[in-house]
Structure formats: C-alpha cells, structure tokens
Amino acid sequence: MDIKWLEDFLSLAQTRNFSRAADDRHVTQSALSRRIRSLEAWVGADLVDRSTYPLVLTPAGKIFSASAEEAMRLLNDTRAQLRVRGPDENLLRISAGHTLSLNFFPMWLKSVRSQVGEIHASILPANVHDSVLSLVEGNCDLLLSYYHADLPVELDALRYEYVSLGTEVVLPVSVPSRKGTALYSLPGSKAKPIPRLNNIKASFFGRVVERVLARSDQPCYFVNAYESDMAELLKRMALEGHGLAWLPQSSIANELAEGKLVRAGGEQWAMEMDIRLYRAVDNKNPVLLKLWGALGGRQGE
Incomplete structure (x- = not known):
C-alpha cells in the first residue's frame, strides 16, 4: 500500500x-x-x-x-x-528542476549565505510535476521553479507563497558557420529543413518550445534529429553540431561568450520566464523563516 x-x-x-x-x-x-x-x-x-x-x-x-x-x-x-530533532537544524530541503539545480542553485546559494550566514541545503533534482508534489506533500521546505503565465505552477495562493529570484531566457542556438552566423538558423525552408534537437513534448522545456512555435505567425521547417528531456544532453549534441536546440541561457552562458554556440533566431523565438522560490505558509522552520525574511518574502503569522 x-x-x-x-x-x-x-x-x-x-x-x-x-x-x-x-x-x-x-x-x-x-x-x-x-x-x-x-x-x-x-x-x-x-x-x-x-x-x-x-x-x-x-x-x-x-x-x-x-x-x-x-x-x-x-x-x-x-x-x-x-x-x-534532526542532527542538522540548519538544513533546508529544496526541490528543483534539473537545469535550475545545475546552473542557478549553486550561485544563488552562495549569494544567500553572504546575506544570512551558513545554511545547509539539500537539493532534490526532479521534474516539474514531482518537484511540485514534493512541496505539496511536505517532503521539502522550498520549491525552486520556473514560471510563465502560459505555463503556470498551480499552487493554492492561500497555502503557498513565493518570491521572484530572477529571470531565465530559453532561446534557440546552434554552432556557428565559418562566417560566424548560426549554422542552423530559423525558420529554415522546405528545401532545407533544420535538424532539430528536440525537448520531449511532455517535459517543461518541451512545452516552452511548443508555446514559442505556436505564438509565431512564421512557419518553421524541421527534421527531427534527436530527442531528450535533459537540457545538458541537448547542449552536448548542439555543441557537436548535430542541430538546433532551445536551451536555457544560464546553461550556455560560457558557450555563448566563447562563440561556441550562437543564437539561431531573433527575440520572437525566445521566451523569458521568472525563477520563483515557493514555500508552504504553515512551514514554521526557523531557518526557512529567516531566509524568507532576507529574500523579502512575507512571513507567516
């Protein structure tokens, strides 16, 4: 059972x-x-x-x-x-998506420690559904998640509150051609479709990309070259020149700065999202409340 x-x-x-x-x-x-x-x-x-x-x-x-x-x-x-009665009363359990766990969380935690002192954190990487469920079921103190009005995190506003920590942009990228422009550039054509490195449709980033394509009035032409629900694998495939991929900017900041990857389309092909930190209002963990106050969040009565 x-x-x-x-x-x-x-x-x-x-x-x-x-x-x-x-x-x-x-x-x-x-x-x-x-x-x-x-x-x-x-x-x-x-x-x-x-x-x-x-x-x-x-x-x-x-x-x-x-x-x-x-x-x-x-x-x-x-x-x-x-x-x-746990051995580490300063431990905060944080559930987050894999990309946020890898790329955002380490820098954010360093910044937080400079404000509130030593905090021990246990990060629990998971998909969006399981991360939200972890918060709802009380298996974590905090949920670190992306948010967009078209792809909301459905939590009861009376039971859960959030603070915004920053933004993330998901954008199409490709290896550069000899001229320095994208080797695979949107929107492609019927005669020369773009090899696309797909996010699995059921994944969060898969839904982001589908929303980006749906809101555009310009058709794109693709041939599916690879599929994964892990942004890091798609990044590796893009770096090897296998096709165009939509990736979170935080995961490719170094590659963009070094010119190993370049944007493969204009702003119409990108989506900006909030990065939010959620907590249950009735969670009275003193370390959590101290952190929440430092982040500017409302503290429960």
Whole structure:
C-alpha cells in the first residue's frame, strides 16, 4: 500500500469530486482513479459510491476514512518530531528542476549565505510535476521553479507563497558557420529543413518550445534529429553540431561568450520566464523563516 493512496482518498473524501481531488493532488483524473481503485483492492472493499453525484463514501469508506485520517495525523506528527530533532537544524530541503539545480542553485546559494550566514541545503533534482508534489506533500521546505503565465505552477495562493529570484531566457542556438552566423538558423525552408534537437513534448522545456512555435505567425521547417528531456544532453549534441536546440541561457552562458554556440533566431523565438522560490505558509522552520525574511518574502503569522 502506497501512502499516496491514503492522501488521495482523503482528498477525494473531502472534495467528493474526482476532478477537484485530482487538481488538489496535482495528478490527472485517470491517475487518481487508478490509485483509488488500487487502494480499494488493498482494503478489499469499495470505498466510494460512484453512482451518485457528488459521490459519497460507502459504509466501508466512512469507517476507513476515520482510520486513514488518524493514521496520517500520527505519521505527520512523528515526521515533524523527527525533523525537529534532526542532527542538522540548519538544513533546508529544496526541490528543483534539473537545469535550475545545475546552473542557478549553486550561485544563488552562495549569494544567500553572504546575506544570512551558513545554511545547509539539500537539493532534490526532479521534474516539474514531482518537484511540485514534493512541496505539496511536505517532503521539502522550498520549491525552486520556473514560471510563465502560459505555463503556470498551480499552487493554492492561500497555502503557498513565493518570491521572484530572477529571470531565465530559453532561446534557440546552434554552432556557428565559418562566417560566424548560426549554422542552423530559423525558420529554415522546405528545401532545407533544420535538424532539430528536440525537448520531449511532455517535459517543461518541451512545452516552452511548443508555446514559442505556436505564438509565431512564421512557419518553421524541421527534421527531427534527436530527442531528450535533459537540457545538458541537448547542449552536448548542439555543441557537436548535430542541430538546433532551445536551451536555457544560464546553461550556455560560457558557450555563448566563447562563440561556441550562437543564437539561431531573433527575440520572437525566445521566451523569458521568472525563477520563483515557493514555500508552504504553515512551514514554521526557523531557518526557512529567516531566509524568507532576507529574500523579502512575507512571513507567516
């Protein structure tokens, strides 16, 4: 039995709606439904009456709900006590995407330490979905994430707050030609399509690139040359001259300065995003509150 199933079930019991519970749990409705079915199989009884709207708990569901609430209360209380008694009270657990973990976080942490003193940080690299879920489930103190109005991080503003730490630009790049211009330059043509080093569509940067292309009124012509969900791999392929890639500027700052990579299109082909740091309002970790105050964030009552 997965503890997430209990949290899913309690959310469903509270909202009485699969769609709202799925939003609350940051999963798709079909994934939530599968997990509730798995929990029912583990329990050995139907917990939810799906024949009514809004749905209701079955008699077994009502009994199990009370036990699940008590079990989660005990688990969360015990976890809180263990964390308070941990060997390193200055440790902050930060969940972040792989690119932010590699390129932004080290410099940011150095800057923070110069303001507030020694802070020990544990970085937890993950994809966007898992990073957000880590914050929601209390498995980290802070979420470091990109934000754009077209690709929002969906968190309840009453329960979570953020500070902006800077900006990031995702832009198309290529190795230079002998003339110093991009060897592969947008938009390409039917006769000579551009070899494209793709971000996987389901990834965050994949969705960024799809949004950039969708908002342009100029068609592009590509032939798919490579695909990955890791920006560092796409960067390596671009440096080897295999094609054009959209990459975060922070990850290629040195290569752009040295001329190893050059922009492969104008501003219309780039997207600027915020870099945000999120925290749960009810997290009273003293080190977190000290940091939050230094960053200019509102401190919870």
